[in-house]
Amino acid sequence: MAHTVCLERQRMLSYRSDPPTTSGVYEQFVSSKGITKAVELTDDGVKVMWLSTPEHRRGKVLMYFHGGAYVKAALSGHLEIVHSQAERCKPRLAVCVVEYTLAPTECHPFQLQQAVSAIHHLQRVKKIKPSEIILAGDSAGGNLVAAVLLHSTLSHPRVTPLDLEEDNLAGAFLISPWVTFSLGSPSMTRNFYGDYLDPKALSRAALQFVNGNEDSHSTLLKAAPESWKEIKTKDTAIVAGECEMMVDDIVQFADNLMEHNHKVALYIAAKEAHVQMVLNRSLKRGKSESEKYFERWLDDRLEG
Secondary structure (H helix, E strand, O other): OHHHHHHHHHHHHHOOOOOOOHHHHHHHHHHHHOOOOEEEEOOOOOEEEEOOOHHHOOOEEEEEEOOOOOOOOOOHHHHHHHHHHHHHHOOOEEEEEEEOOOOOOOOOOHHHHHHHHHHHHHHHOOOOOHHHEEEEEEOHHHHHHHHHHHHHHOOOOOOOOOOOOOOOEOEEEEEOOOOOOOOOOHHHHHOHHHOOOOHHHHHHHHHHHHOOOOOOOOOHHHOOHHHHOOOOEOOEEEEEEOOOOOHHHHHHHHHHHHOOOOOEEEEEEOOOOOOHHHHHHHOOOOOOHHHHHHHHHHHHHHHO
């Protein structure tokens, strides 16, 4: 009974409504940490919010896309994860977080266009090479990172092409990516009591996000394995929790990528739920095994 109550509380945490905007979370976070607020706008108004100063770095930039089923703002736990990496790795790493527009205010592929705009901002305004940019995201943010990778080789007809100037991104790290809106995989039932996600809430969010525009750039599991053959990233890592409801879909997605890419790694964190590293940070718990893996992977990219 206590375990069930705990899970229900975590479900509520996952879909709470406050604070209402990611920029609001950012402002509260930097104030609490004594970080200088640094927000830049891309040419089309997308907010790129810095958690460390890119001018002082001597390495790479991590661009992060938060989860929340495309309908919820970032949690402080999202910012804690990436800020801790900036602190741990400085001056080799600078970190920024992108505020994309939530559904139903805007629907797919609007968020993909915003992600492309943010990457181009780093290149053209900050003069950061694609080979110095690492993309990372969790859940819906992982979906968005995967959509960017697919867009890099198979352009979405309604989105500006991703111009990496014949270069590759330094890497992409996908944390429990939301790769399909179907609820039919065995782990959706098998892990229902081991995870905190609410399938009905996921379905509602998916309808708001795609709004009749579902395609392989929104439902990444639908993209044929050969579609991933020429994605423009040097390395890709995918993390899932053993006890999360999405794990079977994520494994299938990773298999699709691995079919034509030898630089794709899959890590299944034992006894972990969906996006456990963010959950642990939000609940002030210890560092998860998936976060430790993220750190090891980042260290390898920074040394390369």
